Amino acid sequence: MPGLILPLLATAGDAALFAGRAVREAFRPPFELRETLRQLFELGCKSAPLIAVSGFAIGVVLSMHTRASLARFGAEALIPAGLAIALVRETGPLTAGLLLAGRIGAGIGAELGAMKVTEQIDALEASAVDSFKYLVVTRVVACVIALPLLTSLMNFTGMMGGFAAETSITGIPLGAYLAQAFSLIEFSDLIPSTLKTAVFGFIIAVVASYLGTTTSSGTEGVGQASTRSVVTGSIMLIVANVILVRIIFFFYPA
């Protein structure tokens, strides 16, 4: 048993040091602004279609379920507000986080893993470039910025999906729908739950970067790094979500 636990603890400790280094290096020059912007485009902008389409579909489905439940009590007027609260507080952030843990986590794990086994990371170092800052910190910063923005996009398209579902049944105009939707939304619903996805972005990028840059065993290792990035990132994200929701409730009691 110690033969299993000790390597696991060693890896966890190593990954924690890796995460700490990412935070420290993010505030030390040079800031690799150009590469960070490129990563923001690659990881953020290119994820937008996935998030937008998923958000819209989730909005439609959530609206249909909400209608089915509230109609029993004659509370159809609460459908927009109910959907908005569900989306903004939890469904939007968590779904966006998990979708991006798949898309971004797999991408970073595979890309950095491939760069490791083909000595491209060594080639960066040999070119007098700090590979950690250039490859890891840029991706971490890009993810921390991109996740809240993409979550906001998912919330928005989710609301639009909800509106499409509602207006097809009741013919409610957009202005009235949005007014009802935002009637019960408060600061404490929107901002903390959106900003917590910055932590999701940090987790996704750090886990995938760690597993990518510690890849070995050639092509097989690259595949494993990619898969483990998604699985480990998703699990850590879900666990972190429980802790973050508890913290949000502590500061903003329901």
Add this chain to the structure above:
Amino acid sequence: MATDAPPAIELREVSKAFGDLRVLDEVSLAIPAGHGFCILGRSGTGKSVMLKHIIGLMTPDAGHVLVEGRDITGLSSRALSPIRQRIGFLFQNAALFDSITVGENVAFPLRRHTTLPDEEIRARAAALLAQVGLERDFDKMPADLSGGMRKRAGLARAMALEPSILLADEPSAGLDPVTAAEIDALLVELKHGSQTTLVVVTHNIPSARAIGDELLFLHEGRVLARGTADALDRNEHAMVREFMGSTGSG
């Protein structure tokens, strides 16, 4: 050349092990500036590991590595940066960055470490590619090149900052004899023209004879023989003589 100048590269009792496998065992050597130095030996005897120690990609378990008189052992990536800018490294598999074009690979060190305008950088990268016979491949992606072409592009990238030391890991492996001879000629020209110190890992004995002022034969992590090609031809160890008698290009 001043005789009191420090060696371009010096290894002092450098040891390195991976698990139980001792890859370098108290290896000491000094390579004078401007010399061509070839490292020979069977596969898996620590030749590439030695090169990676010289540029700080690996840290010795024991001993010290000095570059142009400065001890680089254990220095951080940041502290190594100015030293690495004076060293070019050609990797065994070229290690081109596969997300950018061949031309941008060669331009990469120039963009990172010079303030030259974009046009000048592109012109220099194109000239370097022309030097290795890839003048028509600037805009190709690395995946579109053959193994030999990638190796030549890697050499162009290694030369981009006009390094005072060039480390090359099997520069002629996988190349046809004509191209291999051209690469050898280019390396010799670098040594004579720019006084670049060359450290070349090779299995290609004709290349080693062409490039190396001095040859070193590694065996099981230790220096088995060292000297000129003629001296190694007459070495007491049969393995060294057999190696020197081969014409393998691999």
